[in-house]
Amino acid sequence: MSVVGNNRVGIPIVLLHDAEGSVISVETKKGEIIRGLLFEAEDMMNLYIKKAIITGPKPGAKRKVEQIYIRGTEITFIVLPEMLRHAPMFSKYHAVICFCNTKKLNISCGHNIIVIILSILT
Numbered sequence: 001m002s003v004v005g006n007n008r009v010g011i012p013i014v015l016l017h018d019a020e021g022s023v024i025s026v027e028t029k030k031g032e033i034i035r036g037l038l039f040e041a042e043d044m045m046n047l048y049i050k051k052a053i054i055t056g057p058k059p060g061a062k063r064k065v066e067q068i069y070i071r072g073t074e075i076t077f078i079v080l081p082e083m084l085r086h087a088p089m090f091s092k093y094h095a096v097i098c099f100c101n102t103k104k105l106n107i108s109c110g111h112n113i114i115v116i117i118l119s120i121l122t
Contacts, residue, residue: 036053037050
């Protein structure tokens, strides 16, 4: 579902672009946790992070790097800033979420996007 015209990108990608300039945490397939300033996010979820701290999969393994490029296929999990909870793109889905909440439907009441939004807004 496109939320920014004909660019054919969905809400997760738009959220990443909105998070540019904020501090995020990324978990990779190797088990590393990378925390730093998101400088640029691409549509394929490739991330360019500056002033990053990499915590390795081994306990106590920690290093600082000035910049790092993470390929989207290596990402397992991304923690975004709390301020994105009130992003304007969610206002369009507010009525659907309220309907799901008032009818006491299961989390699987609609498309995957409803699940994402419900978990963010509640």
